[in-house]
Amino acid sequence: MTPHGPDLLHDPLLNHGTAHTREERERHGLRGLLPHQVIPQEVQEARVLENVRAAATDLSRYTILTNLQDRNESLFYRVVTDHVEEMMPIIYTPTVGQACLKFSHIFRRARGMYITAEDRGSVAELLANWPREDVRVIVVTDGERILGLGDLGANGMGIPIGKLSLYTACAGIDPATTLPITIDVGTNNQDLVDDPFYVGMKEPRLRGEAYDALLDEFMEAVTTRFPRALVQFEDFGNANAFRLLRRYRDRYCTFNDDIQGTASVALAGVLSALRVTGGTLADQRFLFHGAGGAGLGIATLIAAAMVEEGLTTAEARSRCWFVD
Numbered sequence: 535m536t537p538h539g540p541d542l543l544h545d546p547l548l549n550h551g552t553a554h555t556r557e558e559r560e561r562h563g564l565r566g567l568l569p570h571q572v573i574p575q576e577v578q579e580a581r582v583l584e585n586v587r588a589a590a591t592d593l594s595r596y597t598i599l600t601n602l603q604d605r606n607e608s609l610f611y612r613v614v615t616d617h618v619e620e621m622m623p624i625i626y627t628p629t630v631g632q633a634c635l636k637f638s639h640i641f642r643r644a645r646g647m648y649i650t651a652e653d654r655g656s657v658a659e660l661l662a663n664w665p666r667e668d669v670r671v672i673v674v675t676d677g678e679r680i681l682g683l684g685d686l687g688a689n690g691m692g693i694p695i696g697k698l699s700l701y702t703a704c705a706g707i708d709p710a711t712t713l714p715i716t717i718d719v720g721t722n723n724q725d726l727v728d729d730p731f732y733v734g735m736k737e738p739r740l741r742g743e744a745y746d747a748l749l750d751e752f753m754e755a756v757t758t759r760f761p762r763a764l765v766q767f768e769d770f771g772n773a774n775a776f777r778l779l780r781r782y783r784d785r786y787c788t789f790n791d792d793i794q795g796t797a798s799v800a801l802a803g804v805l806s807a808l809r810v811t812g813g814t815l816a817d818q819r820f821l822f823h824g825a826g827g828a829g830l831g832i833a834t835l836i837a838a839a840m841v842e843e844g845l846t847t848a849e850a851r852s853r854c855w856f857v858d
Contacts, residue, residue, distance in 0.1 A: 767779070
């Protein structure tokens, strides 16, 4: 049943703001709740662009766009898809890194779900609070290794939100079927602990069996609640990222974007370059700046591709070098 009156205007998936026609205003109880003029979406888009371009910093532009997303998603995605080259660096990298650092300071409205260490034993009950049944794509982080910025705890929620925005803007995934999730297991970042605005748990990071038990409960509960969903792991620390991938990859519809997603794109780029330069993958030597999840994931996939070209695993791995 379609929300009515103020409830409709407060639903970002259904709210079109001043673009609601006279007939829609009459049918949905919006008369008197909006200014008189019916302003079509293309004019609203021009107004958004004027405000975004007038902002002094990229972080200010990010805040304008996320506030728009929180109140009118159809307009938000029109702005992003019509100006994708201009908007992508604002709603995701590199600006999303600044946004995560300031997440608790620019926090306006909760988006997605937060599951904490204190929710162990009741994760299924918590997930039942999500109002939509047909979730197809979930991006989840525990905030331990956000981009190159390290442990940002619950501030890392900017990453799942931003990544899912790209999936809608660039791949056409219905935003109503997406769900960003942060598993807040505390933080070892003392600056966050000391920050009175920090929105997450101010406890040392959960480790060991208790951490694994929470993640096991989450994976079982989330796939039961949303059986058609893909669960994408994003920006987990190295110690957990590879281990959790091995733990879940044959049991659930899941992948780790840093390890597998980045690797597939990087290998595709190398193979495309080789079509231009000539030579084979097995002839190449690769130097990686850093040995995080992304670097190790790319190297693992490149080595696997070299094996397909006839090298042994040892030979393929010997062609990959890492610099810390």
